[in-house]
Amino acid sequence: MERLMAGGISLLELSMEGIAQEAGVAKATVYRRWPNKEALLIDVVRRLEEPEPQPLGESFRGDMVTLLEFMRRRGLAKRSRWVLRSALSQMGSLPELRSLYHERVVNRRRDLIRQVVRRGVERGELRSDIDLDLLAEMLMAPMLVRTVLWEDAPLDDPGLSELIVDTVLQGVAAHPAAAG
Amino acid sequence: MERLMAGGISLLELSMEGIAQEAGVAKATVYRRWPNKEALLIDVVRRLEEPEPQPLGESFRGDMVTLLEFMRRRGLAKRSRWVLRSALSQMGSLPELRSLYHERVVNRRRDLIRQVVRRGVERGELRSDIDLDLLAEMLMAPMLVRTVLWEDAPLDDPGLSELIVDTVLQGVAAHPAAAG
Numbered sequence: 001m002e003r004l005m006a007g008g009i010s011l012l013e014l015s016m017e018g019i020a021q022e023a024g025v026a027k028a029t030v031y032r033r034w035p036n037k038e039a040l041l042i043d044v045v046r047r048l049e050e051p052e053p054q055p056l057g058e059s060f061r062g063d064m065v066t067l068l069e070f071m072r073r074r075g076l077a078k079r080s081r082w083v084l085r086s087a088l089s090q091m092g093s094l095p096e097l098r099s100l101y102h103e104r105v106v107n108r109r110r111d112l113i114r115q116v117v118r119r120g121v122e123r124g125e126l127r128s129d130i131d132l133d134l135l136a137e138m139l140m141a142p143m144l145v146r147t148v149l150w151e152d153a154p155l156d157d158p159g160l161s162e163l164i165v166d167t168v169l170q171g172v173a174a175h176p177a178a179a180g
Numbered sequence: 181m182e183r184l185m186a187g188g189i190s191l192l193e194l195s196m197e198g199i200a201q202e203a204g205v206a207k208a209t210v211y212r213r214w215p216n217k218e219a220l221l222i223d224v225v226r227r228l229e230e231p232e233p234q235p236l237g238e239s240f241r242g243d244m245v246t247l248l249e250f251m252r253r254r255g256l257a258k259r260s261r262w263v264l265r266s267a268l269s270q271m272g273s274l275p276e277l278r279s280l281y282h283e284r285v286v287n288r289r290r291d292l293i294r295q296v297v298r299r300g301v302e303r304g305e306l307r308s309d310i311d312l313d314l315l316a317e318m319l320m321a322p323m324l325v326r327t328v329l330w331e332d333a334p335l336d337d338p339g340l341s342e343l344i345v346d347t348v349l350q351g352v353a354a355h356p357a358a359a360g
Contacts, residue, residue, distance in 0.1 A: 093269060106330070126352050131343060134322065135352055137333070138344070141321030142314065144329065150286070153317070163311060164318070171351025172306050172315060 016040075038094045041087040045097065048084055049105055050074070052112055060120030061165055067113055068143055068161035075147030075155050088148060113140055139168055196220075218274045221267040225277065228264055229285055230254070232292055240300030241345055247293055248323055248341035255327030255335050268328060293320055319348055 016037055020027040034040040053070050055063035078084045091098040113136045120126040126135075142164055146153040154160075196217055200207040214220035233250050235243035258264045271278040293316045300306040306315075322344055326333040334340075 089273060093273065124354055127354050130347065130352050133333075134340075134343060135347065137322045137325060138318065138347065141325045142317045144325055145317060145321045148329065149324065153313075160314075163314060167310065167315065167318065167351075168348070169351055169353040171347075171349055171353075172310050173349040173351075174304050174307050 037090075038097055041090065041094065041097050042100055045084070045087050045101055046104070048077075048081065052109060055112065055116050057119060060116065060123070060125040061169065063116045063119075064113070064139060064165045065161045067109075067116065068139065068164060069158075071109065071140065071143045071147070072155055072161055075143060078147055079151060079155070109140065110136065135168070139164060217270075218277055221270065221274065221277050222280055225264070225267050225281055226284070228257075228261065232289060235292065235296050237299060240296065240303070240305040241349065243296045243299075244293070244319060244345045245341045247289075247296065248319065248344060249338075251289065251320065251323045251327070252335055252341055255323060258327055259331060259335070289320065290316065315348070319344060 016030050020030045053066055117132050117136045121128050146155050196210050200210045233246055297312050297316045301308050326335050
C-alpha cells in the first residue's frame with residue numbers, strides 16, 4: 001500500500017487496474033483477493049482502525065482528553081494515509097463501506113464518549129441538567145470536522161484535546177452568572 | 181428536479197442518462213445545458229444555497245443563535261432534498277464541486293461565525309483568553325456533523341441552536357471554579 005502512495009495515484013484514479021499496475025502484479029491477482037474496489041476499501045478500513053483506548057474512569061476531564069487525543073492522532077493519520085482518505089472520500093458512493101465504517105468506527109466512538117459523559121454526571125463532575133447526547137457531540141464534533149471536512153484546519157497541536165475539554169467545562173461567557 | 185426525486189432515482193444511480201429519462205427529455209437536451217454530471221451538480225448547489233442572514237450585532241447570543249438556526253434549517257433541507265444529498269455524497273470524487281462548495285458555502289459561514297465570536301470578545305461578552313477559531317468551530321461543528329455525517333442525529337428541535345450557544349457560554353462543569 002505504501003508503494004501506491006509513492007506512485008502518486010490520485011484519489012480519483014483508484015481502480016482495480018491501477019492498483020494492480022502500481023503493485024506490479026497481474027490484475028487477476030488483485031481480483032482474487034478482492035472482488036471489487038468496495039471490498040478492497042472495506043478491508044483497508046478494517047485493518048487500519050486501531051481499537052479505541054478504554055477510558056480508565058479516573059475523572060471526566062482525564063478520560064475525555066484521552067479519547068479526544070486518540071481521535072486527534074487518528075485524524076492526523078487519516079489525513080496522511082492515502083488509502084484512508086480515498087476510502088473516506090468514496091463512502092458517499094459505496095454504501096456498504098459507509099455502513100461498515102459507521103458501525104465499526106463512528107458508533108463505537110460515540111458510545112464511548114457518551115459513557116464518559118454519563119459517568120461525569122453520575123460522579124457530580126458535570127451539571128445534571130445537560131443534554132448528554134448533545135454534549136458528547138459537542139466534544140467530538142470539532143475533532144471530527146477538522147479530520148474529515150476541513151482539512152485546512154490544524155490538528156497537530158497536542159494541546160487541542162485539553163483545550164476543547166476545558167473550554168466546554170468552563171464555558172466562554174465573560175460573566176458566567178449572566179450567561180443563562 | 182422535483183420529478184427526479186419523486187421518480188425515486190437513488191443517489192447512486194445519478195447519471196446524465198437517468199436524468200434525461202426521468203425528466204422525459206432527450207439525452208442531448210440535458211447535455212446541451214450541462215456538459216457533464218459535475219457541471220449539473222455545481223449548478224444545483226449554486227441555486228439551492230440561500231445567502232446567510234447578516235448578523236445584526238445586537239448580542240453574541242442573539243447573533244449566534246440566528247446563524248446556527250440558519251444552519252439547522254439548511255441542514256434539514258439538505259437531508260430531505262435528494263439533489264443536494266446527492267451532490268454532497270459525490271463531492272469526494274468531484275473536486276471542482278468540492279472546492280466550489282467550500283468557497284461559496286463553508287468558508288463564508290466560517291467567516292461569519294468568526295466575526296460574531298470576535299465581536300463578542302470585543303464587547304466583553306466572551307472571555308478574552310479563548311481560542312477564537314476553535315470556539316467558532318465548536319459552535320458550528322455539532323450542527324455540521326448532524327447535517328452531513330450523522331443523518332440519524334436529530335436536527336428538528338427548534339431549541340437546538342439556543343441549547344448549543346447556552347451550553348458553550350455557561351460550560352458544563354458542576355463547580356465552575358474547579359474546572360480549570
